[in-house]
Amino acid sequence: MVGSPVVNRLVIIGVGLIGGSLARALKAVGYCGEIVGAGRSPDHLQLAMELGVVDRTETDLGAAVSEADVVVVAVPLGAMRDLFRRLAGVLPESCVLTDAGSAKGCVIEDVRSAFGGIPDRFVPGHPIAGTEKSGVAASFADLFRTRRVILTPLAETDHDARDTVAAMWEATGAEVTEMGVAHHDEVLAATSHLPHLLAFSLVDTLSRMDDRAEIFRFAAGGFRDFTRIASSDPQMWHDICVANRAPLLQALAAFNRDLTDLARAIETADSEEVLRIFRHAKTARDNLYRD
Amino acid sequence: MVGSPVVNRLVIIGVGLIGGSLARALKAVGYCGEIVGAGRSPDHLQLAMELGVVDRTETDLGAAVSEADVVVVAVPLGAMRDLFRRLAGVLPESCVLTDAGSAKGCVIEDVRSAFGGIPDRFVPGHPIAGTEKSGVAASFADLFRTRRVILTPLAETDHDARDTVAAMWEATGAEVTEMGVAHHDEVLAATSHLPHLLAFSLVDTLSRMDDRAEIFRFAAGGFRDFTRIASSDPQMWHDICVANRAPLLQALAAFNRDLTDLARAIETADSEEVLRIFRHAKTARDNLYRD
Numbered sequence: 001m002v003g004s005p006v007v008n009r010l011v012i013i014g015v016g017l018i019g020g021s022l023a024r025a026l027k028a029v030g031y032c033g034e035i036v037g038a039g040r041s042p043d044h045l046q047l048a049m050e051l052g053v054v055d056r057t058e059t060d061l062g063a064a065v066s067e068a069d070v071v072v073v074a075v076p077l078g079a080m081r082d083l084f085r086r087l088a089g090v091l092p093e094s095c096v097l098t099d100a101g102s103a104k105g106c107v108i109e110d111v112r113s114a115f116g117g118i119p120d121r122f123v124p125g126h127p128i129a130g131t132e133k134s135g136v137a138a139s140f141a142d143l144f145r146t147r148r149v150i151l152t153p154l155a156e157t158d159h160d161a162r163d164t165v166a167a168m169w170e171a172t173g174a175e176v177t178e179m180g181v182a183h184h185d186e187v188l189a190a191t192s193h194l195p196h197l198l199a200f201s202l203v204d205t206l207s208r209m210d211d212r213a214e215i216f217r218f219a220a221g222g223f224r225d226f227t228r229i230a231s232s233d234p235q236m237w238h239d240i241c242v243a244n245r246a247p248l249l250q251a252l253a254a255f256n257r258d259l260t261d262l263a264r265a266i267e268t269a270d271s272e273e274v275l276r277i278f279r280h281a282k283t284a285r286d287n288l289y290r291d
Numbered sequence: 292m293v294g295s296p297v298v299n300r301l302v303i304i305g306v307g308l309i310g311g312s313l314a315r316a317l318k319a320v321g322y323c324g325e326i327v328g329a330g331r332s333p334d335h336l337q338l339a340m341e342l343g344v345v346d347r348t349e350t351d352l353g354a355a356v357s358e359a360d361v362v363v364v365a366v367p368l369g370a371m372r373d374l375f376r377r378l379a380g381v382l383p384e385s386c387v388l389t390d391a392g393s394a395k396g397c398v399i400e401d402v403r404s405a406f407g408g409i410p411d412r413f414v415p416g417h418p419i420a421g422t423e424k425s426g427v428a429a430s431f432a433d434l435f436r437t438r439r440v441i442l443t444p445l446a447e448t449d450h451d452a453r454d455t456v457a458a459m460w461e462a463t464g465a466e467v468t469e470m471g472v473a474h475h476d477e478v479l480a481a482t483s484h485l486p487h488l489l490a491f492s493l494v495d496t497l498s499r500m501d502d503r504a505e506i507f508r509f510a511a512g513g514f515r516d517f518t519r520i521a522s523s524d525p526q527m528w529h530d531i532c533v534a535n536r537a538p539l540l541q542a543l544a545a546f547n548r549d550l551t552d553l554a555r556a557i558e559t560a561d562s563e564e565v566l567r568i569f570r571h572a573k574t575a576r577d578n579l580y581r582d
Contacts (some may be wrong), residue, residue: 128511148509184500190497191510195517197553198489200572205549206481207575211474216579218439219482220419222520226486229513230576234569238562245557252554256547258496261486263543266536271529278525281491284498285521288507 005033011068011195013038013061013083015048017130019074020139023053025172028141038064039075042106049135058108062090070164073099078239080107084114091119098123098165102188103244104152104181117158123165126150126184127174128192134233145173152181182247189247194255195239197248298459299324302359304352306330306339306420309391310365311430315343319432329355329365339427353381360453362391369530371398377406382410386452389414389456393479394535395443396473409447414456417441417475418465419483425524436464442470453573473538480538485546487528488539490521 010026013017015037020171023035037170038061039045045057058064061083065071071091075083080101091097097119101107104124111122125277131138149169153162168171179187206215242249258277303310306328307538314326328345330336330351336348349355352374364380366374371392382388388410392398395415402413421437422429440460444453444491456465470478497506532539549568556564 031353116419128509130513132513147400147511163574178503179338183505187502187505187509190500191514192503195493195514197557198493198550199517200569201550201553202486202489202546203572203576204553204568205546208482208549208572209545211478212575214470214474214478215482216575218419218441218478219579220421220438222423222523222582223423223482223486223518225519226490227579228516230572231580232513232573234566234573237569238565241557241565242299242560242562245560249554249558252550254500255493256550258499259489259492259547262492262495263540266488267533267535267540271506271533274529274532275525276539277495278491278528280498281494281521282525284507285494285518288510288518289515289522 001258005163006031006171008069009036009067010034011036011071012036012054013071013073013074014079014250015039015045015054015136017134017136017138017143018127019072020048020051020053020083020131020136021141021143022072022074022100022127022172023048024139024141025144026220027053031168031171036064044136051136053136053139058145061086065091065095068092068095068147070096070098070168073097073101074237076239077103077106078235078241081110081114084110087250088114088116094121096121096123096164097160098125100125100127102126102192102240104184106243108152108154108181118154120156120158121161122154123157123162124152124154124181125165125169126152126188127169129174130160132228132231134236138218142173144169147174149176150179150184151152151176152179152184155179163205186251189244190251192230193240193244193248194251196229196232197241197252202236203227203230241252293431297326297462298455299360299522300327300358301325301360301459302327302329302347302356303328304355304362304364306345306368306427307365308361308425308427308429308434309418311339311342311344311427312432312434313363313418313463313539314339315389315430315477315575316343316434316435317459320462322459322462327355327359329559335427342427344427344430352377356386359383359386361387361389361459364388366393367527367530368392368394368397368534369526370404372401375401379405379407385412387412387414387452387455389416391416393417393483393531395475398442399445399472409445411447412452413445413451414447414448414453415472416456416460417443417479418460418494419467423519423522425527429515430505433464435460438465440465440507441470441475443465443470443475445472476535476538477541481542482533484531484535484539486540487520487523488532488543490518491525491528494518494521
């Protein structure tokens with residue numbers, strides 16, 4: 001990035017892993033004249049300042065978004081509704097509004113109810129990136145590099161606003177694509193929300209077994225990787241699972257049907273069927289990644 | 292390790308990831324006078340020779356175990372029964388026999404039926420180590436370092452034989468512990484076999500969904516770790532799941548009961564219950580590992 005900044009004033013509401021990493025990435029390329037970090041916790045914002053993640057912080061929402069060109073909402077899904085309600089009264093008319101929520105249908109409903117309709121400068125977004133860590137201390141500038149960001153623009157969405165948000169994410173090194181809202185929520189339920197649900201549930205089950213001490217003592221490397229996502233933030237994943245529950249429960253039902261069939265094949269020692277499923281899964285996984 | 296070898300002639304039947312890594316680890320400390328690799332595939336054994344994993348190879352089982360002091364059976368669980376039957380006629384009386392099978396009840400039954408009882412020099416064993424890779428090319432000397440090896444000696448098992456096997460594994464850097472057979476199979480079903488089952492099943496389900504291309508395309512880092520074990524050897528895991536199916540299906544039933552409760556809590560947006568489970572799981576996982 002050379003020359004003058006593309007965005008004059010960018011405001012990030014919720015400077016955690018995602019918001020903090022976005023700020024770091026945009027700072028690294030001089031994309032913004034000023035990056036303002038906003039939120040409710042002065043301690044949290046002060047840490048973001050100390051880490052050099054943002055240029056200025058505000059706990060007052062009106063002061064934060066005053067004269068903003070772009071506002072990125074990166075708070076947990078469960079905090080979106082209340083935030084959009086407060087934002088509706090203070091957001092400058094010309095300001096582009098986007099979010100980083102892991103489910104899109106619920107965010108769009110929150111915006112619609114808060115603003116009494118979809119503002120034409122609102123661009124729903126979702127960076128497919130993250131780790132099991134959370135908080136600004138875990139943020140880093142390369143989090144989005146080569147990762148995908150999905151935008152789910154609506155009929156009401158202004159093309160310039162969409163282009164502004166797409167260009168911002170591209171400046172972090174991400175690849176931006178578009179998708180329908182319902183489709184996004186189904187795909188993410190299957191590929192992200194369901195695995196988290198299974199990992200949390202399995203660790204919970206094992207941790208309540210009588211021989212839990214030995215179960216965990218004799219866990220091998222595979223278990224460590226398999227359960228890593230169960231170390232994710234419980235509140236954040238609660239919000240996602242509840243907000244996106246219809247597609248999530250649908251994906252879970254499909255999984256359960258297949259798992260029941262597999263269990264029956266194992267019970268009856270139906271080697272051909274068990275092998276067929278395991279081989280099919282291995283082929284799919286191997287095609288996906290070269291670990 | 293200094294001075295003369297502890298074991299004169301060690302025979303490893305099945306020179307794959309586990310057998311090959313055991314050979315490499317014992318070679319590195321000069322633990323054996325000679326390490327013989329045995330198996331049915333000349334090509335496979337030749338690769339083990341070329342990699343310097345073993346000193347000599349034999350495809351003839353009688354020739355392989357002749358004058359052996361210790362025989363380690365590291366073939367897949369499904370190949371154990373036939374192997375023990377062939378071994379029963381040729382194993383020297385004084386030779387210590389052990390195995391590296393991931394389930395112990397089934398191996399012990401295979402030995403009992405092959406030998407017409409439990410030989411007093413048979414020590415069932417299970418190194419809790421491995422990766423999603425398999426084959427001798429993936430073997431390495433440090434695979435067992437700081438990992439646990441569980442022995443499940445029986446009433447018939449000779450103490451000297453047990454000590455010989457324990458000392459051999461300790462020479463690889465592993466920590467050796469003992470456990471009852473049924474308890475071992477329950478603990479490993481919960482901590483290893485069930486996660487593999489879930490990972491294979493999930494990847495299979497997702498790979499058959501209509502929007503599978505996008506599901507995999509938008510999978511993030513968490514999915515990669517969660518599904519790594521679905522890249523494991525299908526035949527090996529078929530053998531384990533079928534051989535240890537009673538404890539595995541019991542663990543699966545416990546998991547399913549809890550998962551059903553969790554799904555109901557999500558469906559009814561019972562935030563308190565969802566958060567309780569997620570927090571409990573995160574605490575258990577965080578206490579287990581410091582990633």
